[in-house]
Amino acid sequence: MFAGLLLAAIFGGLLWEASSFQYSSEFAPGPGFAPVWISAIGLILSLLIAGNAWRTASGQDHPIGDGTEPLDRAGLFRVGATLIGLVVMLIIAPRLGLMPSMLVFLLFLTLAVQRLPFLLGVGASVATVCFIDLVFVRLLGVPIPSGPLGF
Amino acid sequence: MRFRALAPAFIATAIMLAPLATALAQSSTDIPNLPPSSWKPERPIEFVVQAGAGGGSDLFARIMADLMTKEGLVNVPIKVVNKPGGSGAVAYAYVNARRGDPHVIATATSSYLTTPIQGHSPSSYKDFTNVAVLCVEDYVAVVRSESPYKTLKDLVEAARQKPNSIRIGGTSVGSSDSILENRLEKAAGIKLNYIVVQSGGEANAALLGGSVDLAGPNPSEAAPLIAAGRLRPIAMFSPERLENWPNVPTAREQGFDVTLEQHRGVIVTGGITEQQSLYWQNVMAKLFQSDGFKKYMSDNGLRPLLRIGKDAEKYVAEQHQYYAEILTELGIAKKQ
Amino acid sequence: MEFNDLLLGFSIALTPTNLLLAFIGVFLGTVIGALPGIGPSAGVALLLPVTVGISPVTAMIMLAGIYYGAMYGGTITSVLINTPGESASVMTTLDGYQMALKGRAGAALGMAAIGSFIAGTVSVVLLMVAAPPLADVAVTFGPPEYFALMVLGLTALAGLTSGSILKALVMALVGLMLGTVGIDLMLGAPRFTFDNVNLLDGLDFLPVAVGLFAVGELLFNLYKPVRAEPIKAKLSGLLPTRQDWRDSRGGVARGTLVGFFVGVLPGAGATIASFLAYAIEKRISKHPEKFGTGAIEGVAAPESANNSASTGALIPLMALGIPGSGTTAVMLGALTLHGMQPGPLLMSTHPDVFWGLVASMYIGNVMLLILNLPLAPMFASILRVPYSVLIPFIIGIALIGVYSAENSLFNVGVAIVFGAIGFVMRLYGYPAAPLVLALVLGPMLEKALRQSLQMSLGSTEIFVTRPVSAFILALALLALLFPLMAAMRARRGKRVLAS
Numbered sequence: 011m012f013a014g015l016l017l018a019a020i021f022g023g024l025l026w027e028a029s030s031f032q033y034s035s036e037f038a039p040g041p042g043f044a045p046v047w048i049s050a051i052g053l054i055l056s057l058l059i060a061g062n063a064w065r066t067a068s069g070q071d072h073p074i075g076d077g078t079e080p081l082d083r084a085g086l087f088r089v090g091a092t093l094i095g096l097v098v099m100l101i102i103a104p105r106l107g108l109m110p111s112m113l114v115f116l117l118f119l120t121l122a123v124q125r126l127p128f129l130l131g132v133g134a135s136v137a138t139v140c141f142i143d144l145v146f147v148r149l150l151g152v153p154i155p156s157g158p159l160g161f
Numbered sequence: 162m163r164f165r166a167l168a169p170a171f172i173a174t175a176i177m178l179a180p181l182a183t184a185l186a187q188s189s190t191d192i193p194n195l196p197p198s199s200w201k202p203e204r205p206i207e208f209v210v211q212a213g214a215g216g217g218s219d220l221f222a223r224i225m226a227d228l229m230t231k232e233g234l235v236n237v238p239i240k241v242v243n244k245p246g247g248s249g250a251v252a253y254a255y256v257n258a259r260r261g262d263p264h265v266i267a268t269a270t271s272s273y274l275t276t277p278i279q280g281h282s283p284s285s286y287k288d289f290t291n292v293a294v295l296c297v298e299d300y301v302a303v304v305r306s307e308s309p310y311k312t313l314k315d316l317v318e319a320a321r322q323k324p325n326s327i328r329i330g331g332t333s334v335g336s337s338d339s340i341l342e343n344r345l346e347k348a349a350g351i352k353l354n355y356i357v358v359q360s361g362g363e364a365n366a367a368l369l370g371g372s373v374d375l376a377g378p379n380p381s382e383a384a385p386l387i388a389a390g391r392l393r394p395i396a397m398f399s400p401e402r403l404e405n406w407p408n409v410p411t412a413r414e415q416g417f418d419v420t421l422e423q424h425r426g427v428i429v430t431g432g433i434t435e436q437q438s439l440y441w442q443n444v445m446a447k448l449f450q451s452d453g454f455k456k457y458m459s460d461n462g463l464r465p466l467l468r469i470g471k472d473a474e475k476y477v478a479e480q481h482q483y484y485a486e487i488l489t490e491l492g493i494a495k496k497q
Numbered sequence: 498m499e500f501n502d503l504l505l506g507f508s509i510a511l512t513p514t515n516l517l518l519a520f521i522g523v524f525l526g527t528v529i530g531a532l533p534g535i536g537p538s539a540g541v542a543l544l545l546p547v548t549v550g551i552s553p554v555t556a557m558i559m560l561a562g563i564y565y566g567a568m569y570g571g572t573i574t575s576v577l578i579n580t581p582g583e584s585a586s587v588m589t590t591l592d593g594y595q596m597a598l599k600g601r602a603g604a605a606l607g608m609a610a611i612g613s614f615i616a617g618t619v620s621v622v623l624l625m626v627a628a629p630p631l632a633d634v635a636v637t638f639g640p641p642e643y644f645a646l647m648v649l650g651l652t653a654l655a656g657l658t659s660g661s662i663l664k665a666l667v668m669a670l671v672g673l674m675l676g677t678v679g680i681d682l683m684l685g686a687p688r689f690t691f692d693n694v695n696l697l698d699g700l701d702f703l704p705v706a707v708g709l710f711a712v713g714e715l716l717f718n719l720y721k722p723v724r725a726e727p728i729k730a731k732l733s734g735l736l737p738t739r740q741d742w743r744d745s746r747g748g749v750a751r752g753t754l755v756g757f758f759v760g761v762l763p764g765a766g767a768t769i770a771s772f773l774a775y776a777i778e779k780r781i782s783k784h785p786e787k788f789g790t791g792a793i794e795g796v797a798a799p800e801s802a803n804n805s806a807s808t809g810a811l812i813p814l815m816a817l818g819i820p821g822s823g824t825t826a827v828m829l830g831a832l833t834l835h836g837m838q839p840g841p842l843l844m845s846t847h848p849d850v851f852w853g854l855v856a857s858m859y860i861g862n863v864m865l866l867i868l869n870l871p872l873a874p875m876f877a878s879i880l881r882v883p884y885s886v887l888i889p890f891i892i893g894i895a896l897i898g899v900y901s902a903e904n905s906l907f908n909v910g911v912a913i914v915f916g917a918i919g920f921v922m923r924l925y926g927y928p929a930a931p932l933v934l935a936l937v938l939g940p941m942l943e944k945a946l947r948q949s950l951q952m953s954l955g956s957t958e959i960f961v962t963r964p965v966s967a968f969i970l971a972l973a974l975l976a977l978l979f980p981l982m983a984a985m986r987a988r989r990g991k992r993v994l995a996s
């Protein structure tokens with residue numbers, strides 16, 4: 011039900027925004043035509059989903075798996091940490107260079123989040139960055155943001 | 162796979178309308194006398210292209226980068242970087258973030274002016290050093306060869322009889338095509354039905370397949386289909402007939418005062434020193450004189466037009482003024 | 498077609514340089530197709546500058562090799578890690594990944610390679626004998642016809658997933674909505690751009706797909722390991738069996754034809770081709786319930802279709818000089834870069850380019866088959882590496898691939914955001930495939946609708962008075978009504994039983 015209501019809220023917001031677009035032009039539908047209809051139908055369907063969930067069960071959407079499992083806090087924590095790591099990588103990439111920031115992120119991911127054995131984590135991270143540098147930067151010549159160290 | 166970013170294969174999306182005054186004031190290919198510059202690049206050059214690989218602007222940049230290296234005009238490596246998106250907004254925002262760095266240069270065509278006028282870009286031409294304008298592209302009105310319209314006059318007559326009966330294909334509002342349509346409607350006092358397509362390629366397909374009756378591509382873009390007898394040119398939107406197209410009358414000759422052309426130039430980041438600007442002016446002037454660049458222009462149907470330094474700034478400012486007026490008239494300029 | 502022309506073509510394609518460059522092209526294509534985040538159009542664009550020094554025919558041979566090679570390669574990540582390597586491989590994830598989970602990754606990859614080879618070769622024959630007339634027919638497809646085609650595509654969305662139809666539909670609507678982001682093509686009005694220049698052109702397909710599929714899947718595995726144990730496949734399961742072939746051959750044949758004809762249309766493309774091929778297979782199958790759980794024809798049909806579509810897309814390019822997709826637009830740029838004038842006369846003024854390319858494609862497809870069949874078990878053995886060790890590798894490659902397509906860090910951010918969304922969707926059982934397909938179809942549908950009505954000055958009759966569009970719309974109606982009627986009949990049957 012949570013997911014259905016969230017979707018309904020999103021569609022509702024979009025519908026509100028879309029209603030300010032020009033609905034039609036001289037002969038054909040305007041920029042507002044498609045967004046208004048899509049978000050309106052989306053709103054109805056999401057409410058249906060939420061309603062279904064409310065009617066059938068305790069009001070909880072079943073997370074995937076055997077259906078009754080509660081959310082796993084440790085798991086959510088790992089996912090959250092990874093997402094924060096990714097965002098930090100994105101912020102430091104223009105200054106530090108994309109390759110060094112990615113290496114830092116991968117080390118964080120493998121050692122702190124996944125808790126792989128130290129050598130395995132370092133090995134996987136370094137191998138990944140080397141592979142990317144070889145294929146994308148050297149072979150394909152992709153211009154990536156480079157840092158003060160020149161890579 | 163994304164069509165939108167790479168679509169401008171023919172990069173016919175942006176334009177420039179050179180006021181006749183500029184053209185008369187100065188011959189189009191005079192080489193200005195420039196003092197040498199005391200500055201030289203210390204690091205590799207980043208040459209930013211506001212479109213994806215394979216399009217007209219990309220070709221322009223890659224040929225120039227190649228020539229600058231081959232002719233020894235620039236003695237550091239030059240790296241071409243494509244930053245497509247937002248009709249140039251993404252690329253120019255990227256360049257502007259490097260303000261004061263003379264190692265970042267970019268290609269500029271009319272989207273450089275029209276996108277900011279429409280309020281879609283945070284940076285305007287005043288934020289950059291406009292070092293050179295090198296050439297312009299013309300526009301030609303084409304119909305299917307089976308079309309009953311032999312001249313622009315025939316077509317205008319038909320449109321006058323029945324407004325909205327002639328369908329013209331072109332890219333989004335604000336593009337060269339839309340300005341061409343607007344000018345033609347005004348000059349002839351007619352109403353055309355404008356069908357928006359995504360790219361020059363789509364316009365050609367729509368024209369051949371009969372979904373539209375008229376289109377206004379660059380001559381180089383339409384040349385292969387004209388040579389194959391599939392399309393017929395009915396008017397050139399240049400001030401005078403083109404050297405390579407002596408049999409195609411101008412719109413002006415047929416009584417409709419519509420001219421349209423798009424420039425291609427080079428900009429450097431803003432906030433650079435006089436000497437740094439002078440360095441690039443020298444490079445561009447020498448590049449313009451090279452055989453390789455002359456061949457590029459004739460192969461791609463570009464008309465040489467050289468404006469360097471202050472002349473380039475002036476040219477760009479005039480174009481900006483002109484565009485702002487037309488786009489305001491079209492109702493898509495952002496209110497100041 | 499003259500026999501001599503083909504001989505000329507082979508005499509060009511078989512020179513050592515051209516053979517080598519064709520091999521480099523198909524090899525790089527396989528790699529580029531396999532790497533998530535970087536698709537054929539970005540691959541061709543990245544290698545375009547490299548071709549500057551070489552002859553035009555050699556350049557075209559290599560670039561085309563990347564294009565159709567990528568169609569082979571895209572299968573690999575779809576099957577192994579549930580991540581489409583490019584947009585035309587989205588459909589392959591549905592059954593391919595399920596096959597991999599059952600230890601049949603090798604069979605899926607092998608069958609995809611064989612199907613791709615058949616489709617590639619048959620479509621080169623069609624390209625060779627009928628390019629100019631087909632191109633002329635293709636351009637008569639106007640906005641109303643494209644509108645009808647997209648509607649047909651959308652009707653197939655409903656039957657796409659095995660889970661909740663309501664959830665699939667809502668996801669499709671989210672995809673359609675995401676497709677409206679950006680500057681409105683017709684009137685230039687910005688929609689949902691939040692004053693961000695990076696959103697003016699709308700959301701790119703690849704960052705969204707990589708986020709939802711690759712990053713989302715990885716995050717879900719961090720949340721709760723899906724495959725703690727590496728899959729121990731028996732070697733005998735690494736190639737398709739006779740039964741697999743019997744199940745797939747119809748799908749390969751239909752996929753090849755559907756893919757080719759959709760590919761020829763300049764406004765459609767390989768993604769829609771693979772999508773329609775899958776939908777058709779599911780509809781006519783005797784056991785549609787098996788689709789989505791690892792049916793091999795669900796891999797064979799779309800993989801054949803995207804291959805023949807990529808060859809079909811060369812037809813408007815070579816015969817008229819009109820590009821129909823991002824990739825062919827870059828190839829057109831390559832022709833111009835080499836001083837050619839792409840257009841109807843290209844085939845007569847530069848027969849070496851056209852026939853050399855055609856001949857090289859026969860050879861290239863053989864190379865790809867030889868390359869991919871033995872590679873299938875090899876790639877499949879990646880699954881023996883513990884997934885936790887693969888995670889850093891996949892995430893690194895996926896994000897750098899997303900960056901490379903447009904040199905855009907913003908797109909990397911998009912992939913991360915959609916990774917988070919994809920994770921939540923997995924958690925609550927919302928399917929990702931309808932979303933990304935709607936993201937592809939939506940903008941084309943809206944454009945075609947508005948163009949058509951502008952053409953007819955507002956009259957909706959244009960959709961039914963044009964025979965081709967009327968025919969396709971009738972098909973769409975049938976596709977929509979057929980399952981409804983079947984469901985009603987089934988319900989009535991049940992009621993009779995109950996009473």
